Structures are given as structure tokens and as C-alpha cells.
Amino acid sequence: MARRFGGKYSPDGAAQAGARPSPKARVTVDPVGGRANLMFVPPVVLIATTLGGGAASLALGLTGAGALALGAWLLREGLRAEAAYAERKVAHRPALPRKILAGVVTGVGTALAVAAHQSGLSEVMAPVLFGLCGGALHVAAFGIDPLRSKGMEGIDTFQQDRVARVVDEAEKTLAEMSDAIARANDRRAESRLAGFQETARTLIRTVEEDPRDLTAARKYLSVYLRGARDATVKFADIYARTGDADARDDYLALLEDLERNFAARTEKSLLDDRSDLTVEIDVLRERLSREGVRLK
Numbered sequence: 694m695a696r697r698f699g700g701k702y703s704p705d706g707a708a709q710a711g712a713r714p715s716p717k718a719r720v721t722v723d724p725v726g727g728r729a730n731l732m733f734v735p736p737v738v739l740i741a742t743t744l745g746g747g748a749a750s751l752a753l754g755l756t757g758a759g760a761l762a763l764g765a766w767l768l769r770e771g772l773r774a775e776a777a778y779a780e781r782k783v784a785h786r787p788a789l790p791r792k793i794l795a796g797v798v799t800g801v802g803t804a805l806a807v808a809a810h811q812s813g814l815s816e817v818m819a820p821v822l823f824g825l826c827g828g829a830l831h832v833a834a835f836g837i838d839p840l841r842s843k844g845m846e847g848i849d850t851f852q853q854d855r856v857a858r859v860v861d862e863a864e865k866t867l868a869e870m871s872d873a874i875a876r877a878n879d880r881r882a883e884s885r886l887a888g889f890q891e892t893a894r895t896l897i898r899t900v901e902e903d904p905r906d907l908t909a910a911r912k913y914l915s916v917y918l919r920g921a922r923d924a925t926v927k928f929a930d931i932y933a934r935t936g937d938a939d940a941r942d943d944y945l946a947l948l949e950d951l952e953r954n955f956a957a958r959t960e961k962s963l964l965d966d967r968s969d970l971t972v973e974i975d976v977l978r979e980r981l982s983r984e985g986v987r988l989k
Contacts, residue, residue: 723773724772724773724775724776725769725772725773726772728834728835729765729768729769729772729835730769732761732764732765732768732799733762733765735758735761735802735806736757736758736759736761736762736765736802737758739754739757739758739761739802739806739809740754740755740758742754742810743755743809743810746809746810750809750810751809753805753806753808753809754805754806754809756805757801757802757803757804757805757806757808757809758802758806759802760798760799760801760802760805761798761799761802761803761806763798763802764794764795764796764797764798764799764802764831765795765799767791767792767794767795767798768791768792768795768799768831768835770791771787771790771791771792771794771795771835771838772792772835774787774791774838775787775792775838775839778839778843781898781901784842784843785842785853785857786838786839786840786841786842787838787839790837790838790840791838792832792835792836792837792838793832793837793838795831795835796828796829796831796832796835796837797828799827799828799831800824800825800827800828800829800831801824801828802827803823803824803826803827803828804820804821804823804824804827805820805824806823807819807820807823807824808820855907856900856901856907859900859907859911859914859915860897860900860901860914862914862915863893863897863914863915863918864897866918866919866921866922867890867893867894867918869922869926870886870890870921870922870925871886871890873922873925873926873929874886874925874928874929875929876929876930876933877928877929877932877933878933879932879941881941881945882928882932882941882944882945885945885948885949886925886948888948888952889921889948889951889952889955892952892955892956892959893913893914893918893955895955895956895959896910896913896914896955896958896959896962897914899959899962900914900962903962909958909961909962910958910962913954913955913958917951917954917955921947921948921951924944924947925944928940928941928944932944
């Protein structure tokens with residue numbers, strides 16, 4: 694599909710030049726690299742090399758190819774889960790150790806691949822050894838999953854679970870907004886939405902780091918975000934059909950107002966945290982002074 698580009702000399706270049714730029718540019722890179730994608734090649738090769746080897750060889754080859762493909766898929770999902778874990782300061786460990794399971798399944802697939810190419814099925818040690826080597830090399834190449842939560846010390850797990858549910862729902866809503874705005878095929882609207890999403894994610898990270906902010910921020914991460922998503926869907930549908938510039942201006946103004954309010958909510962949360970710290974310091978100094986300890 695053709696994509697419209699903007700700039701200083703484009704038809705709406707003047708409007709773009711006067712628009713407030715996004716405060717941050719969030720670059721999202723898929724953590725699944727070329728090495729992980731190459732793991733889908735061995736299953737295809739295994740099927741191709743066992744087609745003419747007889748019934749037993751074909752059965753083992755198909756089963757091994759299925760195991761190798763499952764291992765490649767688990768690896769991709771594990772890398773994405775690990776990237777999400779690394780991005781957050783406060784995070785639970787992945788509930789399912791996908792990378793470890795990928796190594797185990799890949800080892801099983803390797804053993805079946807070796808067995809499928811043996812002239813007889815009596816030899817057992819060779820497939821087992823190759824399978825162990827395959828699983829070990831997989832773990833050495835891609836590592837294992839995070840095995841412990843981080844940033845959870847001193848935080849109520851029940852409260853953290855509540856935050857996790859709200860955050861997951863907010864991230865899902867932001868993703869739906871990105872999918873919707875793509876239908877409008879307007880670079881200016883997409884850029885403005887990206888700026889709002891970055892501001893919203895800053896608030897999300899603030900709530901993640903201090904779950905006490907959830908009560909004050911919950912309306913922003915649920916009601917306001919869902920309203921922004923609904924407005925984005927309606928704008929994309931209208932603009933894709935009519936190209937109404939007034940509708941776009943109204944939508945951009947809405948995003949600017951929302952971004953300003955989300956930023957103010959984040960700033961208030963940070964100021965409240967600072968006030969809490971000041972109170973804690975004052976209380977500690979008073980207690981020390983009662984014990985006869987004077988701080989300069």
C-alpha cells in the first residue's frame with residue numbers, strides 16, 4: 694500500500710511545521726533477531742531429508758520437525774517476555790520459562806532427527822548424546838529465562854498484582870490505538886499519537902514503581918485511555934473515508950489535552966513521592982533527636 698510522506702514542502706507542511714513536536718521518540722525494536730528466526734530452518738530441512746527414508750524415518754522426522762518448530766516458537770516468545778521484563782524496573786519473573794522449555798524441546802527434536810537418519814533403530818546412545826548437545830548449545834546461545842522477580846522487595850504482592858492487571862490492560866489499550874490509527878494513514882496523527890503514548894507509558898512506569906499511586910492514576914489508565922482509544926477508532930474510520938482536515942485537527946487537539954493531563958498526573962505523583970520522603974526524613978530526625986543523636 695502506498696504511504697503518504699510529509700515534510701516542509703508537502704501540502705500540509707505548514708501545519709506540520711507549526712505542530713508541537715513529540716517530547717520523546719519511542720523506538721520499539723523486536724527482540725527476536727535473525728538467530729532466533731533461523732531456528733525455523735532445521736524443521737524444514739529435516740522434513741525434506743526424511744521424505745524418502747521409509748515409514749519409520751518419516752514418522753521420526755515429522756515428529757522431530759514438530760519439536761524443533763515448537764522450540765523455535767517458544768524461543769521467540771521467551772525473548773519477547775525477557776525484553777519486557779528487562780524494560781521494567783519492577784517485574785514478576787515470567788510465569789512460564791519459555792527459553793528453558795525451548796532448549797529442552799530443541800534437544801528432543803535433535804535426538805529425533807538423528808534417530809530418523811539412522812539405518813537401524815537399535816542404536817540409542819547417539820540420538821541421546823546429540824540431543825543433550827543440542828539442548829546445551831541452545832541454552833549457551835540464547836540463555837535462560839529470568840528466574841526471579843525484580844524490584845519487589847518491600848512491596849505488597851496483592852497490591853502489585855492489582856497494578857499488573859491495570860498496566861496490562863493499559864498496554865493493550867495503547868496497542869489497540871496504534872492499530873486503529875494505522876487505518877487513517879496520516880503521518881502527523883501517528884506522530885502525535887506516539888507522543889501521547891510515550892507520556893502515558895511514563896505514567897504507567899511511575900505506577901509500577903510505586904503501587905500506592907494506583908488509586909490516583911487508575912482513572913487515567915482505564916477510563917481516559919479507553920476514551921482515547923474510542924476516539925482514535927472513530928477518527929481513523931472517518932478520516933480514512935473522507936480525509937476531513939477539521940476532524941484531524943479536533944483529534945490532534947484532544948491528544949494534546951490528554952498528553953498535558955497525563956504529564957501533570959505523573960508530575961503530581963513524583964511530587965507526592967518527594968513529599969513522602971521529606972516526611973519520613975523529618976520523622977527519623979525527630980526520633981534520633983529524642984535518643985540524643987544530633988544530625989548536622
